[in-house]
Amino acid sequence: MAAIHSKGTKPEIIVRRWLWSHGYRYRLNVKSVPGKPDIVMRRFRTAIFVNGCFWHGHGVAKPQIDNGELIIDNSECCKIPKTNREFWIKKISRNMERDQENYRTLQENGWHCIVIWECQLKPKFLEHTMQQVELQLNHNFLSLYQRKSVPYTEPEEEYLKAAEREEELTKS
Numbered sequence: 276m277a278a279i280h281s282k283g284t285k286p287e288i289i290v291r292r293w294l295w296s297h298g299y300r301y302r303l304n305v306k307s308v309p310g311k312p313d314i315v316m317r318r319f320r321t322a323i324f325v326n327g328c329f330w331h332g333h334g335v336a337k338p339q340i341d342n343g344e345l346i347i348d349n350s351e352c353c354k355i356p357k358t359n360r361e362f363w364i365k366k367i368s369r370n371m372e373r374d375q376e377n378y379r380t381l382q383e384n385g386w387h388c389i390v391i392w393e394c395q396l397k398p399k400f401l402e403h404t405m406q407q408v409e410l411q412l413n414h415n416f417l418s419l420y421q422r423k424s425v426p427y428t429e430p431e432e433e434y435l436k437a438a439e440r441e442e443e444l445t446k447s
């Protein structure tokens with residue numbers, strides 16, 4: 276994490292730069308798509324989320340309720356502060372819940388989600404991480420193409436149409 280911050284490069288910019296330099300095109304922060312993914316790749320029907328390990332509780336097991344108390348364990352890259360612990364536990368577990376809801380909504384509407392964690396973008400992991408992303412994108416594209424050979428109906432959800440309109444507007 277330190278390495279990334281010392282360069283002053285935000286994690287999602289690292290991802291965008293990699294994708295762009297490898298020929299991928301995308302749209303940013305499409306507000307009409309649930310969860311406002313950092314990167315939207317319509318061609319692959321894929322939403323990419325670049326998540327900060329602390330705020331999104333990377334590696335943290337689903338919070339448990341024990342005797343009316345919310346229990347959450349630290350992970351390697353998400354260490355909950357000791358002061359105000361209860362506040363942080365609530366905040367981070369809410370974020371985790373919201374993330375899951377967003378992924379579910381997207382998936383139910385035929386979108387693929389890719390989650391990239393900040394810690395996976397450290398220089399020594401970056402290439403490997405992005406190769407995995409690329410594999411996933413190819414896989415998503417293939418499944419989309421295969422699905423199209425059976426009668427394919429475009430999801431009609433309002434926000435998808437809105438996303439398309441938004442795209443049309445920026446094109447013209």
Ligand SMILES: [Zn+2]
Nearest residue numbers: 328333352394
């Ligand atoms: Zn992490």
